[in-house]
Amino acid sequence: MSTNTRELILSAATRTAQAHGYGGLNFRDLAQDVGIKSASIHYYFPSKADLGAAVARRYREDAAAALEALSDETPDPITCLRRYPDTFRAALQNDNRMCLGSFMAAEYDDLPDAVAKEVQDFADVNVAWIARQLSVASLVAAEKSEQRARAIFAAIAGAQLLARSRSDISFYDLAIDSYREAGLLPA
Amino acid sequence: MSTNTRELILSAATRTAQAHGYGGLNFRDLAQDVGIKSASIHYYFPSKADLGAAVARRYREDAAAALEALSDETPDPITCLRRYPDTFRAALQNDNRMCLGSFMAAEYDDLPDAVAKEVQDFADVNVAWIARQLSVASLVAAEKSEQRARAIFAAIAGAQLLARSRSDISFYDLAIDSYREAGLLPA
DNA sequence: ACCTGAACACCGTTCAAGT
DNA sequence: ACCTGAACACCGTTCAAGT
Numbered sequence: 001m002s003t004n005t006r007e008l009i010l011s012a013a014t015r016t017a018q019a020h021g022y023g024g025l026n027f028r029d030l031a032q033d034v035g036i037k038s039a040s041i042h043y044y045f046p047s048k049a050d051l052g053a054a055v056a057r058r059y060r061e062d063a064a065a066a067l068e069a070l071s072d073e074t075p076d077p078i079t080c081l082r083r084y085p086d087t088f089r090a091a092l093q094n095d096n097r098m099c100l101g102s103f104m105a106a107e108y109d110d111l112p113d114a115v116a117k118e119v120q121d122f123a124d125v126n127v128a129w130i131a132r133q134l135s136v137a138s139l140v141a142a143e144k145s146e147q148r149a150r151a152i153f154a155a156i157a158g159a160q161l162l163a164r165s166r167s168d169i170s171f172y173d174l175a176i177d178s179y180r181e182a183g184l185l186p187a
Numbered sequence: 188m189s190t191n192t193r194e195l196i197l198s199a200a201t202r203t204a205q206a207h208g209y210g211g212l213n214f215r216d217l218a219q220d221v222g223i224k225s226a227s228i229h230y231y232f233p234s235k236a237d238l239g240a241a242v243a244r245r246y247r248e249d250a251a252a253a254l255e256a257l258s259d260e261t262p263d264p265i266t267c268l269r270r271y272p273d274t275f276r277a278a279l280q281n282d283n284r285m286c287l288g289s290f291m292a293a294e295y296d297d298l299p300d301a302v303a304k305e306v307q308d309f310a311d312v313n314v315a316w317i318a319r320q321l322s323v324a325s326l327v328a329a330e331k332s333e334q335r336a337r338a339i340f341a342a343i344a345g346a347q348l349l350a351r352s353r354s355d356i357s358f359y360d361l362a363i364d365s366y367r368e369a370g371l372l373p374a
Numbered sequence: 375a376c377c378t379g380a381a382c383a384c385c386g387t388t389c390a391a392g393t
Numbered sequence: 394a395c396c397t398g399a400a401c402a403c404c405g406t407t408c409a410a411g412t
Contacts, residue, residue, distance in 0.1 A: 005376085020294075020296060020297055023210045023211065024297060026404075027405065028404070028405065028406095036376090037377065037379085038378095038405080039377075039378055039379080039406085039407075039408085040377050040378070042407075043377070044376095047406085048406080101352075102345075104352075105351055106208065106289065106293045108283070108351050108354070147361050147364070148365050150349065150358065151361070151362045151365030151369070153345075154345035154358075154362045155338075155341065155342035157349070158344040159338070159342070161289060161292045161341065164292060164293070165291075165295050165310065166310075175337060175338040175341045175342075178334055179342070181335075182369060183370040184342075184366065184370070192395085214385075215384080215385075215386095223396070224397055225385090225397095226388085226396080226397060227396050229387070229388080231395095233387095235385095235386065235387090
Protein backbone atom coordinates (compact mmCIF):
# COMPACT_ATOMS: atom_id res chain seq x y z
CA MET A 1 0.00 0.00 0.00
CA SER A 2 1.35 3.41 -0.91
CA THR A 3 -0.45 5.00 2.01
CA ASN A 4 1.20 2.54 4.32
CA THR A 5 4.68 3.40 3.12
CA ARG A 6 3.93 7.08 3.56
CA GLU A 7 2.75 6.46 7.09
CA LEU A 8 5.80 4.37 7.88
CA ILE A 9 8.06 7.16 6.65
CA LEU A 10 6.17 9.74 8.70
CA SER A 11 6.32 7.79 11.92
CA ALA A 12 9.97 6.82 11.50
CA ALA A 13 10.82 10.45 10.73
CA THR A 14 8.95 11.65 13.79
CA ARG A 15 10.83 9.28 16.06
CA THR A 16 14.14 10.37 14.56
CA ALA A 17 13.32 14.08 14.73
CA GLN A 18 12.41 13.80 18.40
CA ALA A 19 15.92 12.51 19.08
CA HIS A 20 18.05 14.29 16.46
CA GLY A 21 15.96 17.21 15.27
CA TYR A 22 15.14 18.37 11.78
CA GLY A 23 18.84 18.59 10.99
CA GLY A 24 19.32 15.01 12.13
CA LEU A 25 16.71 13.71 9.72
CA ASN A 26 18.28 11.95 6.77
CA PHE A 27 16.75 10.14 3.87
CA ARG A 28 19.17 7.22 3.90
CA ASP A 29 18.64 6.10 7.49
CA LEU A 30 14.95 6.78 7.14
CA ALA A 31 14.82 4.61 4.03
CA GLN A 32 16.57 1.80 5.86
CA ASP A 33 14.06 2.04 8.71
CA VAL A 34 11.21 1.70 6.24
CA GLY A 35 12.86 -0.85 3.97
CA ILE A 36 13.15 1.13 0.74
CA LYS A 37 15.89 3.16 -0.95
CA SER A 38 16.56 6.73 0.04
CA ALA A 39 15.60 8.08 -3.36
CA SER A 40 12.16 6.49 -3.00
CA ILE A 41 11.24 8.75 -0.13
CA HIS A 42 11.21 11.63 -2.55
CA TYR A 43 8.25 10.07 -4.26
CA TYR A 44 6.20 10.82 -1.14
CA PHE A 45 8.04 13.91 0.03
CA PRO A 46 9.72 15.81 -2.79
CA SER A 47 12.15 17.58 -0.48
CA LYS A 48 13.33 17.41 3.07
CA ALA A 49 11.34 20.59 3.71
CA ASP A 50 8.17 18.79 2.61
CA LEU A 51 8.94 15.86 4.85
CA GLY A 52 9.71 18.14 7.78
CA ALA A 53 6.50 20.10 7.30
CA ALA A 54 4.44 16.90 7.08
CA VAL A 55 6.06 15.53 10.22
CA ALA A 56 5.49 18.75 12.13
CA ARG A 57 1.90 19.09 10.90
CA ARG A 58 1.05 15.54 11.90
CA TYR A 59 2.70 16.09 15.27
CA ARG A 60 0.64 19.21 15.85
CA GLU A 61 -2.58 17.48 14.77
CA ASP A 62 -1.94 14.51 17.04
CA ALA A 63 -1.18 16.82 19.96
CA ALA A 64 -4.40 18.76 19.38
CA ALA A 65 -6.42 15.55 19.25
CA ALA A 66 -4.80 14.19 22.39
CA LEU A 67 -5.48 17.38 24.31
CA GLU A 68 -9.11 17.48 23.20
CA ALA A 69 -9.48 13.85 24.21
CA LEU A 70 -8.01 14.61 27.62
CA SER A 71 -10.29 17.57 28.32
CA ASP A 72 -13.30 15.70 26.94
CA GLU A 73 -12.85 12.75 29.26
CA THR A 74 -11.68 14.88 32.18
CA PRO A 75 -14.19 17.63 32.90
CA ASP A 76 -12.24 19.01 35.84
CA PRO A 77 -9.77 21.60 34.51
CA ILE A 78 -7.50 21.23 37.55
CA THR A 79 -7.19 17.52 36.83
CA CYS A 80 -6.47 18.37 33.20
CA LEU A 81 -3.67 20.68 34.24
CA ARG A 82 -2.27 18.07 36.60
CA ARG A 83 -2.14 15.59 33.74
CA TYR A 84 -0.78 17.98 31.13
CA PRO A 85 2.90 17.27 31.94
CA ASP A 86 2.36 13.54 31.30
CA THR A 87 2.84 13.81 27.54
CA PHE A 88 6.22 15.50 27.89
CA ARG A 89 7.18 12.90 30.46
CA ALA A 90 6.24 10.10 28.06
CA ALA A 91 8.64 11.48 25.45
CA LEU A 92 11.52 11.27 27.94
CA GLN A 93 10.52 7.74 28.82
CA ASN A 94 10.66 6.94 25.13
CA ASP A 95 14.47 6.65 24.97
CA ASN A 96 15.07 10.14 26.32
CA ARG A 97 13.26 11.74 23.40
CA MET A 98 11.89 15.25 23.53
CA CYS A 99 9.06 17.33 22.18
CA LEU A 100 9.48 17.90 18.47
CA GLY A 101 8.26 21.46 18.88
CA SER A 102 11.02 22.23 21.37
CA PHE A 103 13.79 20.67 19.31
CA MET A 104 12.64 22.52 16.23
CA ALA A 105 12.32 25.74 18.20
CA ALA A 106 16.06 25.49 18.84
CA GLU A 107 16.62 24.81 15.14
CA TYR A 108 14.48 27.79 14.17
CA ASP A 109 17.15 29.51 12.06
CA ASP A 110 17.55 26.45 9.83
CA LEU A 111 13.90 25.53 9.47
CA PRO A 112 12.06 25.92 6.16
CA ASP A 113 9.22 28.43 6.55
CA ALA A 114 6.49 25.80 6.39
CA VAL A 115 8.12 23.85 9.20
CA ALA A 116 8.62 26.91 11.38
CA LYS A 117 4.95 27.73 10.90
CA GLU A 118 3.90 24.30 12.15
CA VAL A 119 6.16 24.64 15.17
CA GLN A 120 4.42 27.89 16.07
CA ASP A 121 1.01 26.32 15.54
CA PHE A 122 1.99 23.47 17.82
CA ALA A 123 2.85 25.94 20.56
CA ASP A 124 -0.42 27.82 19.95
CA VAL A 125 -2.46 24.64 20.27
CA ASN A 126 -0.86 23.84 23.60
CA VAL A 127 -1.10 27.37 24.93
CA ALA A 128 -4.76 27.73 23.92
CA TRP A 129 -5.64 24.47 25.65
CA ILE A 130 -3.77 25.37 28.84
CA ALA A 131 -5.32 28.84 28.82
CA ARG A 132 -8.77 27.32 28.54
CA GLN A 133 -8.18 25.08 31.55
CA LEU A 134 -6.83 28.03 33.54
CA SER A 135 -9.89 30.06 32.59
CA VAL A 136 -12.46 27.40 33.39
CA ALA A 137 -10.74 26.75 36.70
CA SER A 138 -10.61 30.49 37.39
CA LEU A 139 -7.00 30.09 38.45
CA VAL A 140 -5.88 33.38 36.97
CA ALA A 141 -7.66 36.50 35.78
CA ALA A 142 -9.24 35.94 32.37
CA GLU A 143 -7.05 38.50 30.65
CA LYS A 144 -3.95 36.83 32.10
CA SER A 145 -4.76 33.23 31.20
CA GLU A 146 -2.99 33.18 27.85
CA GLN A 147 0.16 34.78 29.22
CA ARG A 148 0.24 32.35 32.11
CA ALA A 149 -0.44 29.47 29.73
CA ARG A 150 2.58 30.44 27.64
CA ALA A 151 4.74 30.56 30.77
CA ILE A 152 3.55 27.11 31.80
CA PHE A 153 4.19 25.69 28.35
CA ALA A 154 7.68 27.20 28.24
CA ALA A 155 8.53 26.02 31.74
CA ILE A 156 7.50 22.44 31.01
CA ALA A 157 9.46 22.41 27.76
CA GLY A 158 12.48 23.70 29.65
CA ALA A 159 12.14 21.01 32.32
CA GLN A 160 12.09 18.36 29.61
CA LEU A 161 15.17 19.85 27.97
CA LEU A 162 17.11 19.84 31.24
CA ALA A 163 16.11 16.25 32.03
CA ARG A 164 17.14 15.17 28.54
CA SER A 165 20.58 16.71 28.94
CA ARG A 166 21.09 14.50 32.01
CA SER A 167 19.28 11.45 30.66
CA ASP A 168 17.49 11.51 33.97
CA ILE A 169 13.74 11.77 34.12
CA SER A 170 13.84 12.64 37.82
CA PHE A 171 15.09 16.10 36.82
CA TYR A 172 11.81 16.49 34.98
CA ASP A 173 9.66 15.23 37.81
CA LEU A 174 11.40 17.42 40.37
CA ALA A 175 11.07 20.50 38.18
CA ILE A 176 7.35 19.89 37.71
CA ASP A 177 7.00 19.40 41.46
CA SER A 178 8.76 22.71 42.01
CA TYR A 179 6.44 24.46 39.58
CA ARG A 180 3.55 23.17 41.66
CA GLU A 181 5.12 24.16 44.95
CA ALA A 182 5.92 27.61 43.65
CA GLY A 183 2.39 28.08 42.34
CA LEU A 184 3.07 28.13 38.61
CA LEU A 185 1.00 24.95 38.22
CA PRO A 186 -1.91 23.91 40.46
CA ALA A 187 -0.71 21.57 43.19
CA MET B 188 49.21 36.06 16.54
CA SER B 189 48.45 32.39 16.88
CA THR B 190 46.49 33.00 20.07
CA ASN B 191 44.42 35.55 18.25
CA THR B 192 43.45 33.13 15.49
CA ARG B 193 42.47 30.55 18.06
CA GLU B 194 40.32 33.11 19.83
CA LEU B 195 38.74 34.20 16.56
CA ILE B 196 37.84 30.59 15.79
CA LEU B 197 36.39 30.08 19.24
CA SER B 198 34.26 33.20 19.18
CA ALA B 199 33.03 32.60 15.64
CA ALA B 200 32.19 29.00 16.54
CA THR B 201 30.33 30.14 19.64
CA ARG B 202 28.25 32.63 17.68
CA THR B 203 27.43 29.95 15.11
CA ALA B 204 26.62 27.30 17.69
CA GLN B 205 24.23 29.65 19.50
CA ALA B 206 22.25 29.96 16.27
CA HIS B 207 22.74 26.56 14.62
CA GLY B 208 23.92 24.22 17.34
CA TYR B 209 26.82 21.80 17.40
CA GLY B 210 25.46 20.09 14.31
CA GLY B 211 25.39 23.40 12.49
CA LEU B 212 29.08 23.99 13.08
CA ASN B 213 31.23 23.27 10.05
CA PHE B 214 34.89 23.89 9.40
CA ARG B 215 34.48 25.47 5.99
CA ASP B 216 32.09 28.24 7.00
CA LEU B 217 34.02 28.81 10.20
CA ALA B 218 37.25 29.13 8.24
CA GLN B 219 35.63 31.70 5.97
CA ASP B 220 34.44 33.70 9.00
CA VAL B 221 37.97 33.80 10.35
CA GLY B 222 39.69 34.29 7.01
CA ILE B 223 41.69 31.08 6.82
CA LYS B 224 41.23 27.71 5.15
CA SER B 225 39.25 24.93 6.73
CA ALA B 226 42.28 22.66 7.05
CA SER B 227 43.98 25.32 9.17
CA ILE B 228 41.37 25.03 11.91
CA HIS B 229 42.63 21.52 12.57
CA TYR B 230 45.93 23.03 13.64
CA TYR B 231 44.13 24.50 16.67
CA PHE B 232 41.36 21.94 17.08
CA PRO B 233 42.28 18.47 15.78
CA SER B 234 38.68 17.34 15.45
CA LYS B 235 35.20 18.80 15.55
CA ALA B 236 34.72 17.17 18.94
CA ASP B 237 37.74 19.10 20.25
CA LEU B 238 36.37 22.33 18.86
CA GLY B 239 32.93 21.67 20.31
CA ALA B 240 34.36 20.84 23.73
CA ALA B 241 36.53 23.98 23.70
CA VAL B 242 33.55 26.14 22.73
CA ALA B 243 31.36 24.63 25.43
CA ARG B 244 34.09 24.86 28.07
CA ARG B 245 34.77 28.52 27.32
CA TYR B 246 31.05 29.22 27.37
CA ARG B 247 30.73 27.60 30.77
CA GLU B 248 33.77 29.47 32.12
CA ASP B 249 32.48 32.80 30.87
CA ALA B 250 29.07 32.14 32.39
CA ALA B 251 30.64 31.24 35.74
CA ALA B 252 32.75 34.40 35.70
CA ALA B 253 29.77 36.57 34.77
CA LEU B 254 27.65 35.12 37.56
CA GLU B 255 30.39 35.61 40.13
CA ALA B 256 30.84 39.18 38.95
CA LEU B 257 27.13 39.79 39.31
CA SER B 258 26.87 38.42 42.83
CA ASP B 259 30.10 40.19 43.84
CA GLU B 260 28.88 43.60 42.81
CA THR B 261 25.31 42.96 43.92
CA PRO B 262 25.22 41.81 47.54
CA ASP B 263 21.44 41.55 47.65
CA PRO B 264 20.45 38.05 46.51
CA ILE B 265 16.97 39.18 45.53
CA THR B 266 18.46 41.73 43.18
CA CYS B 267 20.76 39.03 41.82
CA LEU B 268 17.78 36.81 41.07
CA ARG B 269 15.97 39.69 39.42
CA ARG B 270 18.91 40.26 37.13
CA TYR B 271 19.61 36.61 36.38
CA PRO B 272 17.25 36.48 33.36
CA ASP B 273 19.15 39.36 31.71
CA THR B 274 21.84 37.13 30.21
CA PHE B 275 19.31 34.91 28.46
CA ARG B 276 17.53 38.02 27.26
CA ALA B 277 20.77 39.37 25.80
CA ALA B 278 21.20 36.23 23.71
CA LEU B 279 17.78 36.77 22.13
CA GLN B 280 18.65 40.38 21.44
CA ASN B 281 21.78 39.15 19.70
CA ASP B 282 20.01 38.14 16.47
CA ASN B 283 17.59 35.80 18.20
CA ARG B 284 20.39 33.58 19.47
CA MET B 285 19.93 31.21 22.36
CA CYS B 286 21.86 29.71 25.22
CA LEU B 287 24.45 27.27 23.93
CA GLY B 288 23.69 24.94 26.81
CA SER B 289 20.04 24.73 25.83
CA PHE B 290 20.73 24.13 22.16
CA MET B 291 23.24 21.44 22.99
CA ALA B 292 20.87 19.91 25.50
CA ALA B 293 18.50 19.30 22.60
CA GLU B 294 21.38 17.83 20.57
CA TYR B 295 22.38 15.59 23.46
CA ASP B 296 22.16 12.33 21.49
CA ASP B 297 24.65 13.56 18.90
CA LEU B 298 27.15 15.22 21.23
CA PRO B 299 30.67 13.84 21.80
CA ASP B 300 31.05 12.87 25.45
CA ALA B 301 33.38 15.75 26.29
CA VAL B 302 30.85 18.24 24.92
CA ALA B 303 27.93 16.69 26.77
CA LYS B 304 29.96 16.89 29.97
CA GLU B 305 30.50 20.62 29.52
CA VAL B 306 26.80 21.15 28.86
CA GLN B 307 26.01 19.49 32.17
CA ASP B 308 28.68 21.54 33.94
CA PHE B 309 27.19 24.70 32.48
CA ALA B 310 23.81 23.79 33.94
CA ASP B 311 25.43 22.94 37.28
CA VAL B 312 27.18 26.31 37.44
CA ASN B 313 23.92 28.11 36.85
CA VAL B 314 21.94 25.97 39.26
CA ALA B 315 24.54 26.30 42.02
CA TRP B 316 24.58 30.07 41.68
CA ILE B 317 20.78 30.36 41.71
CA ALA B 318 20.57 27.98 44.67
CA ARG B 319 23.05 30.14 46.57
CA GLN B 320 20.96 33.26 45.99
CA LEU B 321 17.81 31.44 47.06
CA SER B 322 19.56 30.25 50.19
CA VAL B 323 21.03 33.58 51.18
CA ALA B 324 17.68 35.22 50.59
CA SER B 325 15.97 32.47 52.59
CA LEU B 326 13.36 32.25 49.86
CA VAL B 327 12.99 28.49 50.10
CA ALA B 328 13.93 25.90 52.67
CA ALA B 329 17.65 25.13 52.53
CA GLU B 330 17.11 21.53 51.48
CA LYS B 331 14.85 22.70 48.64
CA SER B 332 17.06 25.43 47.22
CA GLU B 333 18.84 23.27 44.64
CA GLN B 334 15.63 21.70 43.37
CA ARG B 335 13.99 25.10 43.09
CA ALA B 336 17.11 26.46 41.39
CA ARG B 337 16.93 23.74 38.77
CA ALA B 338 13.28 24.53 38.13
CA ILE B 339 14.08 28.21 37.70
CA PHE B 340 16.96 27.45 35.35
CA ALA B 341 14.77 25.12 33.27
CA ALA B 342 11.87 27.58 33.16
CA ILE B 343 14.06 30.44 31.97
CA ALA B 344 15.66 28.26 29.30
CA GLY B 345 12.18 27.25 28.14
CA ALA B 346 11.04 30.86 27.96
CA GLN B 347 14.02 31.67 25.79
CA LEU B 348 13.29 28.73 23.53
CA LEU B 349 9.68 29.80 23.07
CA ALA B 350 10.64 33.39 22.33
CA ARG B 351 13.24 32.22 19.80
CA SER B 352 10.65 30.15 17.95
CA ARG B 353 8.60 33.32 17.44
CA SER B 354 11.56 35.66 16.94
CA ASP B 355 9.77 37.81 19.48
CA ILE B 356 11.53 38.81 22.67
CA SER B 357 8.25 39.90 24.25
CA PHE B 358 7.38 36.22 24.65
CA TYR B 359 10.42 35.97 26.86
CA ASP B 360 9.65 39.05 28.89
CA LEU B 361 6.05 38.01 29.45
CA ALA B 362 7.05 34.52 30.52
CA ILE B 363 9.55 35.90 33.04
CA ASP B 364 6.87 38.27 34.33
CA SER B 365 4.52 35.31 34.75
CA TYR B 366 7.16 33.37 36.67
CA ARG B 367 7.37 36.33 39.04
CA GLU B 368 3.64 36.71 39.38
CA ALA B 369 3.23 32.99 40.03
CA GLY B 370 5.97 33.01 42.65
CA LEU B 371 8.60 30.91 40.88
CA LEU B 372 10.92 33.92 40.82
CA PRO B 373 10.93 36.75 43.38
CA ALA B 374 8.83 39.67 42.15
C1' DA C 375 2.20 4.48 -9.16
C1' DC C 376 6.28 3.19 -7.11
C1' DC C 377 11.05 2.52 -6.92
C1' DT C 378 16.18 2.72 -8.00
C1' DG C 379 21.19 3.56 -9.74
C1' DA C 380 24.13 6.88 -10.32
C1' DA C 381 25.70 11.33 -10.07
C1' DC C 382 26.40 15.58 -7.50
C1' DA C 383 27.63 18.64 -3.68
C1' DC C 384 29.28 18.87 0.78
C1' DC C 385 31.68 17.58 5.08
C1' DG C 386 35.31 16.02 8.47
C1' DT C 387 39.73 14.55 8.11
C1' DT C 388 44.52 13.77 6.69
C1' DC C 389 48.93 14.97 4.85
C1' DA C 390 52.68 16.57 2.24
C1' DA C 391 54.29 20.89 1.29
C1' DG C 392 54.79 25.93 1.66
C1' DT C 393 56.16 30.22 4.52
C1' DA D 394 54.73 27.91 14.36
C1' DC D 395 51.24 28.57 11.21
C1' DC D 396 48.88 27.80 7.00
C1' DT D 397 47.30 25.62 2.48
C1' DG D 398 45.88 22.63 -1.70
C1' DA D 399 44.59 18.44 -2.68
C1' DA D 400 42.83 14.19 -1.82
C1' DC D 401 40.02 10.73 0.68
C1' DA D 402 35.94 8.38 2.38
C1' DC D 403 31.52 9.37 3.50
C1' DC D 404 26.77 11.02 3.29
C1' DG D 405 22.51 13.81 2.08
C1' DT D 406 20.10 15.00 -1.96
C1' DT D 407 18.56 15.03 -6.73
C1' DC D 408 17.18 13.22 -11.18
C1' DA D 409 16.62 10.46 -15.17
C1' DA D 410 15.23 6.14 -15.91
C1' DG D 411 13.39 1.60 -14.76
C1' DT D 412 9.18 -1.61 -13.66
